Amino acid sequence: MPSIKQKKIAAINDFSGFGRCSLTVSIPIISAAGIQCCPLPTAILSNHTGYSDYYFDDYTDRMKPYYNKWEKLGLRFDAIYSGFLGSERQIGIVTDFIERFSDRDTIIIIDPVMGDNGRMYATLTGELCRSLKKLTAHADILTPNVTEACILTETPYIADPDEEMINAIADKLLSFGCKNAVITGIMKGDSIGNYICRSSGERIWVTSPLLGSSRAGTGDVFASVLAADAVNGMPLEDSVRRAADFVSRAILLSDDQELPSQDGLCFEPLLGELVTNKYRTLQHDGDNQH
Numbered sequence: 001m002p003s004i005k006q007k008k009i010a011a012i013n014d015f016s017g018f019g020r021c022s023l024t025v026s027i028p029i030i031s032a033a034g035i036q037c038c039p040l041p042t043a044i045l046s047n048h049t050g051y052s053d054y055y056f057d058d059y060t061d062r063m064k065p066y067y068n069k070w071e072k073l074g075l076r077f078d079a080i081y082s083g084f085l086g087s088e089r090q091i092g093i094v095t096d097f098i099e100r101f102s103d104r105d106t107i108i109i110i111d112p113v114m115g116d117n118g119r120m121y122a123t124l125t126g127e128l129c130r131s132l133k134k135l136t137a138h139a140d141i142l143t144p145n146v147t148e149a150c151i152l153t154e155t156p157y158i159a160d161p162d163e164e165m166i167n168a169i170a171d172k173l174l175s176f177g178c179k180n181a182v183i184t185g186i187m188k189g190d191s192i193g194n195y196i197c198r199s200s201g202e203r204i205w206v207t208s209p210l211l212g213s214s215r216a217g218t219g220d221v222f223a224s225v226l227a228a229d230a231v232n233g234m235p236l237e238d239s240v241r242r243a244a245d246f247v248s249r250a251i252l253l254s255d256d257q258e259l260p261s262q263d264g265l266c267f268e269p270l271l272g273e274l275v276t277n278k279y280r281t282l283q284h285d286g287d288n289q290h
């Protein structure tokens, strides 16, 4: 038996060729954290739907035949992370995938990708949003932004909900069955807050200074760090802090590059910060000889 067994995460998300979101964000981030990322595409897009024009190939009919082969290979995952879903039928497909590819120890991360800044994404339907609510029951970690938390709980959108309102939203999210919810991107004056809500009743704020512009794909970067850290055994609060710091630095770098906001976060030059050193002791003996 190897002394450290490498873990793997199934990432159920779209593949958008340009715009830095979904799988093109999750694969490098999860890999940098030392974990094997196994993508299951929900849709193939030329670029994400935040641009005025895009090619969209719905992958619903091909998902089951694709992962049936994974079952034949006997695959099991340490985490299953689901993000952007391209059709309502994919809710049943993700549920089936969770049933077939998880065991007691598998961590389920559900990012209910539906919208941002008070607006729903172009391909989302009311029906898909209502069905996503049912999917949230499976989550060990649910990561809605404020827009998504409001849609899921049928709360009128407000970018800077007060403490009473955010607690009411948190209570409702937990009542759908998830174990932990992290409500991301809550405006708090000149700070931005992430609110960790646990089914145990614990509530924790993780706030950072609001330093740069709002950008596409931020939620995907955040959830990918959380998924990787959860598998690496990091406590959720530490992981939320690490994800928020990573996002803040990537926003600063993107603004410095004068990157259009829809082109996402320029996170690639910072990936080294996410590299874990667990395997250092496994270097060849010769590497340590002087």
Ligand code: PXL
Binding pocket: 014, 016, 021, 022, 045, 047, 048, 049, 050, 084, 113, 121, 216, 217, 218, 219, 220
């Ligand atoms: O980052 C969220 C996201 C994911 N996938 C697709 C999107 C968006 C947001 O616009 O369009 C295809």
